[in-house]
Amino acid sequence: MSEKIYEVPAAWAKKAHLTDAKYKKMYAASIKDPDKFWAEQGKRIDWFKPYSKVRNVSYKPGKVSIKWYEDGTTNVSYNCVDRHLATRAKQTAIIWEGDDPSESKKISYGQLYTEVCKFANVLKANGVKKGDRVTIYMPMIPEATYAMLACARIGAVHSVVFGGFSPDSIANRIEDATSEMVITADEGLRGGRKVPLKANVDAAAEKAPVKTVIVVKRTGGDVAMKDGRDVWYHEEAAKVSGHCPPAEMKAEDPLFILYTSGSTGKPKGVLHTTGGYLVYVAMTHQYVFDYHDGEIYWCTADVGWVTGHSYIVYGPLANGATTLMFEGIPTYPTISRFWDVVDKHKVNTFYTAPTAIRSLMGAGEEPVKRTKRKSLRLLGSVGEPINPEAWEWYHRVVGDDRCPIVDTWWQTETGGIMITPLPGATRLKPGSATRPFFGVKPELVDAEGKVLEGAAEGNLVIAESWPGQMRTVYGDHKRFEETYFSAYPNKYFTGDGCRRDADGYYWITGRVDDVINVSGHRMGTAEVESALVSHPMVSEAAVVGYPHDIKGQGIYAYVTLMTGEKSSEALRKELVAHVRKEIGPIASPDLIQFAPGLPKTRSGKIMRRILRKIAEDEFSALGDTSTLADPAVVDDLIANRQNKR
Numbered sequence: 001m002s003e004k005i006y007e008v009p010a011a012w013a014k015k016a017h018l019t020d021a022k023y024k025k026m027y028a029a030s031i032k033d034p035d036k037f038w039a040e041q042g043k044r045i046d047w048f049k050p051y052s053k054v055r056n057v058s059y060k061p062g063k064v065s066i067k068w069y070e071d072g073t074t075n076v077s078y079n080c081v082d083r084h085l086a087t088r089a090k091q092t093a094i095i096w097e098g099d100d101p102s103e104s105k106k107i108s109y110g111q112l113y114t115e116v117c118k119f120a121n122v123l124k125a126n127g128v129k130k131g132d133r134v135t136i137y138m139p140m141i142p143e144a145t146y147a148m149l150a151c152a153r154i155g156a157v158h159s160v161v162f163g164g165f166s167p168d169s170i171a172n173r174i175e176d177a178t179s180e181m182v183i184t185a186d187e188g189l190r191g192g193r194k195v196p197l198k199a200n201v202d203a204a205a206e207k208a209p210v211k212t213v214i215v216v217k218r219t220g221g222d223v224a225m226k227d228g229r230d231v232w233y234h235e236e237a238a239k240v241s242g243h244c245p246p247a248e249m250k251a252e253d254p255l256f257i258l259y260t261s262g263s264t265g266k267p268k269g270v271l272h273t274t275g276g277y278l279v280y281v282a283m284t285h286q287y288v289f290d291y292h293d294g295e296i297y298w299c300t301a302d303v304g305w306v307t308g309h310s311y312i313v314y315g316p317l318a319n320g321a322t323t324l325m326f327e328g329i330p331t332y333p334t335i336s337r338f339w340d341v342v343d344k345h346k347v348n349t350f351y352t353a354p355t356a357i358r359s360l361m362g363a364g365e366e367p368v369k370r371t372k373r374k375s376l377r378l379l380g381s382v383g384e385p386i387n388p389e390a391w392e393w394y395h396r397v398v399g400d401d402r403c404p405i406v407d408t409w410w411q412t413e414t415g416g417i418m419i420t421p422l423p424g425a426t427r428l429k430p431g432s433a434t435r436p437f438f439g440v441k442p443e444l445v446d447a448e449g450k451v452l453e454g455a456a457e458g459n460l461v462i463a464e465s466w467p468g469q470m471r472t473v474y475g476d477h478k479r480f481e482e483t484y485f486s487a488y489p490n491k492y493f494t495g496d497g498c499r500r501d502a503d504g505y506y507w508i509t510g511r512v513d514d515v516i517n518v519s520g521h522r523m524g525t526a527e528v529e530s531a532l533v534s535h536p537m538v539s540e541a542a543v544v545g546y547p548h549d550i551k552g553q554g555i556y557a558y559v560t561l562m563t564g565e566k567s568s569e570a571l572r573k574e575l576v577a578h579v580r581k582e583i584g585p586i587a588s589p590d591l592i593q594f595a596p597g598l599p600k601t602r603s604g605k606i607m608r609r610i611l612r613k614i615a616e617d618e619f620s621a622l623g624d625t626s627t628l629a630d631p632a633v634v635d636d637l638i639a640n641r642q643n644k645r
């Protein structure tokens with residue numbers, strides 16, 4: 001790993017909200033007296049009724065309970081919209097850049113207010129009440145943001161489902177959240193291709209019926225409208241007023257559910273609440289991106305992921321920022337698209353995933369260098385470890401050696417950024433997420449739970465709570481406790497491995513559980529396995545990750561067929577298509593190996609360690625295979641290993 005150090009540029013140290021000295025002082029204060037620290041920070045949002053209690057948290061096994069600012073009341077939509085009207089009604093809130101470069105528009109805070117109020121009134125007119133769950137399955141258009149903020153405005157709980165998920169995945173999420181409404185669009189548009197969103201919702205609703213589907217017109221493509229269930233958004237919006245009072249919400253009322261993959265079972269509904277979440281995302285957005293009034297900020301994520309929730313919508317809008325929302329993809333119409341958009345809208349801060357950087361690196365420097373990128377002052381990275389080569393390229397080629405990079409480590413569960421550089425304060429080491437954010441107390445533990453001091457490598461846990469933390473798994477508090485608080489009592493277990501160097505910098509080494517990270521998206525190996533075995537010809541499947549040059553990790557599937565079934569190239573394609581249909585394109589196996597048998601212990605447990613090593617091409621490091629029921633299985637697996645692409 002690279003140990004090259006990038007100093008804080010002098011101009012940055014002068015201009016930034018935080019210097020190194022200030023970071024150290026504030027960090028120490030946040031750990032020493034969290035109540036005092038967060039009592040102060042809570043004031044960065046507006047409260048209808050102020051809080052008197054700051055933190056009320058127990059990590060005790062069987063009694064895990066996390067509450068912040070619990071006696072305060074507020075409204076997230078009010079904080080992201082109404083409170084800016086006095087000073088920013090004419091300022092741009094959202095810059096929307098369409099898939100086609102000829103399509104873009106700017107939405108001011110004044111317009112945002114009207115749009116959100118209208119959407120909220122449409123929800124009300126269609127029967128949505130405080131506490132109801134609303135599923136949102138939308139393309140990257142401003143209406144996705146209006147819909148989220150409209151839910152927040154009336155106290156409904158949104159569950160955004162990424163537009164790349166299949167009908168089955170939507171149906172599972174509708175059922176788990178018991179939601180009676182879906183908001184979608186006729187079609188999405190990405191890279192010039194149409195995505196049949198409404199048709200996917202129709203298929204999902206066959207399995208998981210809903211009362212109402214609200215359809216936003218995006219492409220004008222032909223869609224079926226079901227009488228008594230489906231309504232056009234523009235027709236409903238024409239009937240309602242542009243004013244809607246924000247509901248008074250308790251700090252711990254749910255704001256949203258977002259499903260994410262775990263090491264076992266179905267995706268879990270991560271529940272985030274109102275007050276603490278908003279304080280945390282607003283604060284991290286301001287400090288990590290060193291946001292100053294008037295700047296143009298662009299996070300390239302999709303609103304279907306937590307990065308989109310916290311750093312396209314809630315954090316930036318709570319801060320009165322101008323946030324850019326991009327409908328398209330990095331390679332359309334040309335591979336310079338990101339940088340063309342940066343020049344077109346004079347973007348100051350650009351936040352993306354390592355996988356995007358790696359894939360653009362493949363096309364060389366010219367597509368970047370033919371653009372100006374003069375407006376850029378800060379770059380960000382999120383979603384997976386960034387390898388030092390990609391970091392250096394991002395810094396040198398995209399940032400012209402001028403822009404610091406913030407490599408931000410966090411998770412759907414953490415709500416906001418946890419370990420990260422602060423651009424005016426932190427010397428950078430390529431590949432390291434560097435130091436903890438305020439109030440975050442990372443620890444490294446060994447398998448027995450012993451806390452490791454100094455330079456060390458172990459499992460990453462967080463001692464103490466922070467306001468943006470998830471509160472429960474929706475409908476399954478027991479699973480919440482078991483997943484995050486049982487391995488190491490009294491600490492939050494992240495599922496990541498991590499190294500701390502002698503300077504106290506953190507280097508995330510990747511997941512230590514059966515979760516893989518494909519292009520910055522989390523996938524449970526168990527989910528892909530259950531999709532594979534749902535195919536009638538498959539008897540058994542085991543899925544592991546392997547190093548992939550662009551995606552970070554690729555999906556490697558070992559598949560055993562039913563007796564009598566024959567493997568073929570055609571079947572391999574069919575299985576990939578089957579997984580895409582069951583879960584969505586992001587879960588497509590990259591490599592499928594047909595295996596007559598899987599390595600098992602005598603008690604029948606699949607030895608994944610061996611499968612991982614074979615997929616990683618490290619045959620010599622297989623370790624102890626003496627406990628295998630049939631050691632010959634391994635020779636066959638090695639002999640028939642699929643080649644990496």
Ligand code: WT7
Binds near residue numbers: 508517
């Ligand atoms: C997992 C969380 C956080 C929003 C996007 C992903 C990995 C995330 C980094 C980073 C190394 C990272 C971890 C984490 N991860 N950011 N900067 N460096 N690894 O959210 O889908 O909940 O995935 O992504 O493994 O546990 P998510």
